[in-house]
Each structure stands twice: as structure tokens, then as C-alpha cells.
Amino acid sequence: QKEVEQNSGPLSVPEGAIASLNCTYSDRGSQSFFWYRQYSGKSPELIMFIYSNGDKEDGRFTAQLNKASQYVSLLIRDSQPSDSATYLCAVNRDNNDMRFGAGTRLTVKP
Amino acid sequence: DGGITQSPKYLFRKEGQNVTLSCEQNLNHDAMYWYRQDPGQGLRLIYYSQIVNDFQKGDIAEGYSVSREKKESFPLTVTSAQKNPTAFYLCASRNSFNYGYTFGSGTRLTVV
Numbered sequence: 441q442k443e444v445e446q447n448s449g450p451l452s453v454p455e456g457a458i459a460s461l462n463c464t465y466s467d468r469g470s471q472s473f474f475w476y477r478q479y480s481g482k483s484p485e486l487i488m489f490i491y492s493n494g495d496k497e498d499g500r501f502t503a504q505l506n507k508a509s510q511y512v513s514l515l516i517r518d519s520q521p522s523d524s525a526t527y528l529c530a531v532n533r534d535n536n537d538m539r540f541g542a543g544t545r546l547t548v549k550p
Numbered sequence: 551d552g553g554i555t556q557s558p559k560y561l562f563r564k565e566g567q568n569v570t571l572s573c574e575q576n577l578n579h580d581a582m583y584w585y586r587q588d589p590g591q592g593l594r595l596i597y598y599s600q601i602v603n604d605f606q607k608g609d610i611a612e613g614y615s616v617s618r619e620k621k622e623s624f625p626l627t628v629t630s631a632q633k634n635p636t637a638f639y640l641c642a643s644r645n646s647f648n649y650g651y652t653f654g655s656g657t658r659l660t661v662v
Contacts, residue, residue: 444592448590472648472649474650474651476651482655482656483640483653483654483655483656484593484640484651484653485653486648486650486651486652489648489649489650528592528593530651532649537595537598538583538595538644538651540585540592540593541592542590542591542592543592
């Protein structure tokens with residue numbers, strides 16, 4: 441079992457729709473959770489972090505965490521073509537060792 | 551502007567050759583990391599350093615070496631012992647605000 445699992449996609453949504461990206465993790469001791477966006481050929485960029493169960497909103501992005509289910513998600517509202525990228529879920533274990541999923545490729549079609 | 555600078559952007563290695571990838575940060579972060587990214591496999595941890603003059607092996611350290619003589623610098627050497635070095639190499643540092651990582655722009659290494 442991989443430590444951080446994501447559906448590789450591709451996930452395709454029309455412009456203006458909500459994109460929903462999901463991630464599960466195996467280590468129950470994980471403390472903090474992150475979403476990175478990676479454009480093709482570029483390095484990852486941190487877009488969201490969440491520590492507590494529930495929702496955290498930042499602009500068009502909402503991160504959701506359910507520690508009991510070991511599940512993290514990212515919602516992108518009003519998706520734009522510029523949101524087309526690979527989204528990496530990352531989990532920080534209690535020794536501050538970040539583990540990354542393989543990423544979900546999102547395509548937003550105009 | 552604060553950030554992480556990786557150089558070179560592209561690097562070509564001949565068989566049996568050692569090469570060194572540079573990583574410099576001016577963010578005043580203590581912890582620094584080296585990851586390797588292969589298509590479809592996500593990021594795999596090579597080495598990390600929590601403080602100057604100390605570093606730890608990650609999951610795939612064989613064939614790599616690092617040093618941390620200065621807080622700002624964390625170079626990675628890919629030795630001839632690394633049999634499949636072609637990959638995208640990413641250096642990162644951890645901020646103490648949210649424990650997220652800031653990445654450099656990466657070095658793409660190809661064996662020729």
C-alpha cells in the first residue's frame with residue numbers, strides 16, 4: 441500500500457465547474473496535509489495546507505480533511521483553464537518527513 | 551526576492567561520471583530536502599538536512615551524496631554508482647510557519 445494515494449487521472453472538467461481531487465493516506469500519525477500544484481515541466485507550488493478536521497477555504501480553493509477516514513480532498517470552484525496542472529497531495533508525518541502522492545492531472549476545458 | 555535557486559537547469563552526464571547539482575536558498579530555512587521525480591511516480595526523497603553539518607538518508611539515497619556546510623547551501627552529487635540517474639531533481643526547504651515546502655525550479659539530468 442502506498443503511503444499517499446491519488447487517482448492519477450486525467451480529470452477533465454469544463455470551465456466554470458467544480459473540480460474535486462481526492463487523496464488517502466496510510467499513516468494515522470500524520471499531522472499536517474498539503475496540496476501542491478505542478479504545471480508541466482515546472483516545480484511544485486504550495487497552494488493549500490490543513491491541519492484540523494473540516495474545511496479550509498482560500499479563494500476558489502477548499503481543502504477538506506477527515507482524519508478518521510484518512511482522507512484529504514481539494515475542491516476548485518469556478519475552474520479556469522489556467523488551473524490545468526497536476527495536483528500533488530502531501531502528508532507530513534510526525535517526524536516532519538513529507539510524503540507525496542503521484543499526483544492527479546487536471547484539465548479544464550474552455 | 552527570497553527563494554531557492556537550483557543550477558544548472560539542464561545537465562547531461564556521461565557514463566561513469568560524477569555530477570553535482572547546486573541548491574542555494576535565501577529564505578533562512580533550517581531544513582532542506584532533495585527529491586527525485588520520475589514520470590508517474592511522484593516525488594521520492596533522496597536526502598534531507600534539518601540543520602547545518604547534519605543530514606539524513608531518504609528512501610533512495612544509494613548512489614547519491616550531499617553536504618550541508620552552510621545554512622544556505624545543500625548540493626547533491628550524483629555518483630557513478632547511481633545506475634539510473636535520468637530524472638527531474640527538486641530541492642526544497644521547509645518554512646517554519648506552516649511546515650510546507652518551497653521548491654527550486656529543478657534540474658533535469660539526462661545520461662548520454
